[in-house]
Amino acid sequence: MTKVITRFAPSPTGHLHIGGARTAIFSWLLAKHFNGEFLLRIEDTDFERSKQEYTDSILASMAWLGLTWSGETIYQSKRLAVYNEYVDKLLSENKAYWCKCTPQELEARREEAKAKGEAFHYDGRCRSLNLEKGEGYAVRLKIPSSGMVRFDDLVKGQIAIDVNELDDMVIRRADGTPTYNLAVVVDDATMGVSVVLRGDDHVSNTPKQILIYEALGFKQPQFGHVPMILGADRQKLSKRHGAKAVIDYKEDGLLPEALVNYLVRLGWSHGDQELFNTQELIELFTTDHLNNSAAGFDPEKLLWINAQHLRSKSPEELYPLLEEFLNKLGLNTFDKELILRLIPLYQPRVNTLVELAEALRPALSSLDKLEYEPKAAAQFSDEGKMRLKALSDLLTQIDDKGFDVPAVENCIHKYVEDNSLKFKQVGPVLRAALTGQSGGPSLPEFMSAIGKNNTLLRIKKVLL
Template sequence: MSTVTRTRFAPSPTGFIHLGNIRSALYPWAFARSTGGAFILRIEDTDVERSSQAAVDVIIEGMRWLGLDYDEGPVYQMQRMDRYKAVLAELQAAGQVYPCYMSVAELDVLREQQMADKLKPRYDGTWRPEPGKTLPPMPEGVLPVLRFKNPQGGAVVWDDKVKGRIEISNDELDDLVIARPDGTPTYNFCVVVDDMDMGITHVIRGDDHVNNTPRQINIFRALGKDVPVYAHLPTVLNEQGEKMSKRSGAKAVTQYAKEGYLPDAMVNYLARLGWSHGDDEIFSREQFLQWFNLDHLGKSAAQFDEAKLRWVNAQHMKAMADDKLAELVVPFLNAHAQTSFDAARRVAACALLKDRCSTLVELAEWMDVLVSEEPVSAEDIKAHVPAEIAPPVARLAELLAHCEWSKAGIAAVIKQVLGEAGLKMPQLAMPVRVLVAGRPQTPSLDALLSLMDRANVISRLGRLKSA
């Protein structure tokens, strides 16, 4: 086996990719990157009826957004059919595969009888050739499936990097169908050939594949190949404690991009859904790759928590450079805000507002407020702006029309009005916040106003006259 780490992500494009799926890409990607190895994307599209190019596109788009770059691929299984059939022929020539003519109906009857007898339903080896055994008469006009001659006696044993030592008796495994009547190979066989040809050293995947592993190991050994290291990841549960799936309301990975989450924050959050580095909750992508190894993968199912994800995203927004954040928020601003904010003003707005936001959408909403032409409702004015504050507000508007339009200049005007009217800051600030931003709580009032257009501020303060 190669001494260079080679991992893979092998999704089936039969539906959109959600966070539970993409975590199975994150860990093999991280392991390859942290060990200087290679990461391969393989599209397992042998379920022709359910596979779609649209699903492939979402997989690739989601990986691109998260920065999970791959070194090889995408490799499509349907384009490798000739290779699978060639390896299948090798196994047939070696006597490791045999034709089975048992029909589906006969197999159903067999399984029903086994269950009635409280036995594990499994193929009984009727057509398995053995020395001295007489096989049933070959039925006419029936195309057989091909079954793999699973070893009899002994056990399949491997040291799983998550679950520890696993041992499965070969007598628990029946002879797997590895080719359908039309000659097309089945999933477990294709996976082994792919992993063999791609030189995969570590298979890091969901624990729903544990039952496939002993079968795949036996096929590897029949082909005389080294077996990869396996790490079977616990399930990701949704907020209701059920397995995350489309049916249970899981969102496509790409939806989180539309909702204004940062890719590095998502990588941070997903990394902690099954892996840990001490008590570290917030870390950069670079730290994650520096710290990541398979020894600290968790053994228990992890539960998704959107509130925790929003918190993680907020921490990454706070830590991000203002100029970088200013670039990322642009697609989320409405058209008016996009044209109203030059680059410098966007950076200043991000610096002021980011501590109050959990997503880029929230940040954009704040910035939209600064240029909005939407009037404040009469109800809000009635609730937060007492009638007696009208003269000080009018005086503030008068002075703002001629002051230096900067944080310091505006602060001086506010201080002057407070002194003249004998008011405390909250008595003036909250009404002004509601009038100019439609919100009773905002960042520092002087800083907020300095980011807005002077004429717009004065116009909004004039709303009190008409309220």
């Protein structure tokens, strides 16, 4: 079996978005599944729109998603001489020719065809002129005069295009730069790429590229074109559908493995299974189950999947991921052991790391910065404070080392029973004093986590 070598080839004209990320993930998983190689190429020959900040963002997004690649990153901008070498080879073998048609002339012919209701095709008028290199001349590939271009798409099946639907394409522009199709073919062939997975907006490029492969004598890779991701309204995905750049999902507190899980399921399936860890995806992923129909992006489903992954992690796994978000809240003098005790109390209640950090804020805030929600503060009536004082006296009697969940639970239960009260007459004011909020996790678990001293100090602050 030929070694599986895949690649991802983004253009640094913007941040990495989820459509590109999904293509990268599919290519990475396929290579991993077959113990092959996954390569990265930055297609930065659009010198006006390509920016280093976008390259940096793409690389950071790839690293965050865990999409490691083999070897060095390839930059097309550094390979112009290589492309020109292959164009010159085609010229020398009479498989390409110089074209003197100017952009203005071509546009006039295009408008003329449009006026007649016809599709514009270059008529090959320079093909037989045997022109030498000239100022402002482009280079065109000679394509066959008849026949079909066929390929077996890994997703879409057999595709055949009549060459009469194509024309002698430009492979080097008048300014000396290679065209996209020429550069891609040279890169994929010289990099040894055996499988090209990409969006189905590239289907129309594939016959053209196959003709270049044939002209250069290169072995063709297998092609697979995955349908684009659509919005819930089945329109082209955009920000209004809730889609963002990958780096934004990181800032929103999503876990990378959750985003990978969700994006893979947008176009691939393994029975009815929804949740996968990355190792499972590597073991199970092949192109056999790639869908041929476009999937709709659902932000709520992504959030649900993220919540499931977040809840499956241990406090020790979540702690280093949380630090960044706690720092943003100004909680940068926190106690690691305290956080490890608190995380399990809030994991079932949140969907993202941002929400988890925010949920931990009351427990981690210093006494002078503890804030009270209006609904919580309303609990601090004279009667409420009287009950807090009584509870404080009882909690003080618990041994410092024995201040655990059962001890706290028994203490609160005893106070409620001895005073013929109901928990709802005690719990809300106690919670308000401890957290400044009207809702949250189990009080005995919270109190045990923050400890006896912190519990008593928080109650004391309300009583002063």
